[in-house]
Amino acid sequence: MKSHLLDFLRRESGQRRAPMLVAMVLSGLAEGLVIVLANVGANSASEGLTLTRSVLLTVYLIGLTTWVVSLRRALKQSFTASEQALERVKTRLATRLLQADLLYVERQAASGRFSLLSQDTRLVADAVMRGLYCLQSLALFAASSVYMLWKDPVAFGLVALVFVLAIPKLMHNYQQATAETRLSAEREGRFFALFGDLVRGFKEVKLHRPRSDALQAELVERARAAHAPRHHIHRRTVDDLQFSNGIFYVLLAALVFLLPEIWSSRGDTVEQTLTTVLSLMGPLTAFATTLPMLARAEAAVAGLYALEAEIDAAAQDCEAEDDSDPQASDTPTFERLALQGVSFHYTDDAGDVTFCSGPHDLEIRRGELVFIVGGNGSGKSTLLKLLTGLYAPVTGELLLDGQIVDADARQDWRELFSIVFTDFHLFERLHGLDNVDPREVKRWLAVMGLAHKTRFRNGRFTQTSLSTGQRKRLAFIVAMLRDKPVCILDEVAADQDPEFRRRFYRELLPGLRERGTTVIVVSHDDAYFDCADRLIRLQDGRIVA
Numbered sequence: 001m002k003s004h005l006l007d008f009l010r011r012e013s014g015q016r017r018a019p020m021l022v023a024m025v026l027s028g029l030a031e032g033l034v035i036v037l038a039n040v041g042a043n044s045a046s047e048g049l050t051l052t053r054s055v056l057l058t059v060y061l062i063g064l065t066t067w068v069v070s071l072r073r074a075l076k077q078s079f080t081a082s083e084q085a086l087e088r089v090k091t092r093l094a095t096r097l098l099q100a101d102l103l104y105v106e107r108q109a110a111s112g113r114f115s116l117l118s119q120d121t122r123l124v125a126d127a128v129m130r131g132l133y134c135l136q137s138l139a140l141f142a143a144s145s146v147y148m149l150w151k152d153p154v155a156f157g158l159v160a161l162v163f164v165l166a167i168p169k170l171m172h173n174y175q176q177a178t179a180e181t182r183l184s185a186e187r188e189g190r191f192f193a194l195f196g197d198l199v200r201g202f203k204e205v206k207l208h209r210p211r212s213d214a215l216q217a218e219l220v221e222r223a224r225a226a227h228a229p230r231h232h233i234h235r236r237t238v239d240d241l242q243f244s245n246g247i248f249y250v251l252l253a254a255l256v257f258l259l260p261e262i263w264s265s266r267g268d269t270v271e272q273t274l275t276t277v278l279s280l281m282g283p284l285t286a287f288a289t290t291l292p293m294l295a296r297a298e299a300a301v302a303g304l305y306a307l308e309a310e311i312d313a314a315a316q317d318c319e320a321e322d323d324s325d326p327q328a329s330d331t332p333t334f335e336r337l338a339l340q341g342v343s344f345h346y347t348d349d350a351g352d353v354t355f356c357s358g359p360h361d362l363e364i365r366r367g368e369l370v371f372i373v374g375g376n377g378s379g380k381s382t383l384l385k386l387l388t389g390l391y392a393p394v395t396g397e398l399l400l401d402g403q404i405v406d407a408d409a410r411q412d413w414r415e416l417f418s419i420v421f422t423d424f425h426l427f428e429r430l431h432g433l434d435n436v437d438p439r440e441v442k443r444w445l446a447v448m449g450l451a452h453k454t455r456f457r458n459g460r461f462t463q464t465s466l467s468t469g470q471r472k473r474l475a476f477i478v479a480m481l482r483d484k485p486v487c488i489l490d491e492v493a494a495d496q497d498p499e500f501r502r503r504f505y506r507e508l509l510p511g512l513r514e515r516g517t518t519v520i521v522v523s524h525d526d527a528y529f530d531c532a533d534r535l536i537r538l539q540d541g542r543i544v545a
């Protein structure tokens, strides 16, 4: 049976696995030795042992010390190893995600799958620790069994037989629990996606009772679907516990009541057998109670690796782009940017095309102020994602001063642009702008009418909980601070008051053009179309003028 959890430890924690496992097994064996020695000590008089009690006590203390030291070592190592392993996986996921293509990230963000990451990683960290305890329990179980084999081979044979018969059932249940946990986790992702919708759309939901009721019904349904497999898992866990406890006590009854009846000479050994068999009970219960958690962690690791494989696949297409030298792209320049026969399409889950953008033939000259206009859904934002190299064209080429931009030069191409999307995101810090001049930020805050609303301190804005229009102005400032040759503004004026809108079109945009920035603006404000050097009109994904 393939264990994703063991695979995970082997792959991610490298060298540390062997000493950790040895220490854990040693601690189990040492604990077994301690229990056996206590038994031997208790019965030494009746058994007429030649070993003195002081020798027994010495070995007992050595066993006890070994147990404490090795357990402590194993737990410390396991903690470090699992944290290191998770840190590696998280780092890898984040790094690869940064290389993945935008379309993949847009789809995953909508599915709510990323929200399970934190839950899954915590589960794995806890399970590694519990799994090692399980291993220790097995070692303790083995030590007690060896003692039993020595003292009472008949009892040992009976115990072994029962376990050989019981283990396939427990392992079968374990595999079922792993599969059901994965199913439950996937459904939980759907629940959290809708829950996220509820939080983001809370205002709308709160206003409208039928909508709130319908949403609640769907949330309840998704929660029920996510928890249905868990009910099975818990029922099976209870069954397993009762089964393992049940067979244990049936075994005990057989050893204490039945066998001495059938085999009269066994009457003398009953007491010792009872003590030894009872010492098996602790590790057995620990094992049975840990199995469900291990099953959940197995499923979590499988989920993490599946997500990583997907991100990897999404990043592979963009791999060549990362060969570009980040230093070389500090001050990119150009005279003409062009799209030649560039097209792109969105598909649905069945792979059917839902919207086609292009083919586009378009040229932007340095220093131009260009407006992209067109109705809702005509493909303006999609064109911008193609123009900025965020979507890879299905056909056609990007041209920089007449030269084709290969995949390995696409990151350099992207460095040409700073952009404010309609669905912009304001990050906590100005990442990558460590040397920004605070006076420049202050000047922009004043220009944008935000000086009394927020300040720039220690690389971040002191207040970002602003009105929609103000947040957009802040996003505009961040784009300006990036100081790129091309500035793209997607409906930035849409949420602004008339006075600011006038300043935006009549003063800010011409000001940018005067300082040499190429400006591309998506706009529905036809009253200001005269500000543009050129209009690009889109309809149904095609440039029509």
Ligand SMILES: Nc1ncnc2c1ncn2[C@@H]1O[C@H](COP(=O)(O)OP(=O)(O)OP(=O)(O)O)[C@@H](O)[C@H]1O
Pocket: 106, 346, 347, 354, 355, 374, 375, 376, 377, 378, 379, 380, 381, 382, 383, 422
């Ligand atoms: N990530 C996406 N996945 C699938 N389809 C998309 C995606 N983004 C946009 N679309 C679809 O592509 C079409 C063009 O969308 P786009 O956002 O480019 O239009 P737009 O002209 O910018 O619209 P608006 O003026 O409303 O912002 C729409 O039909 C939209 O449903």
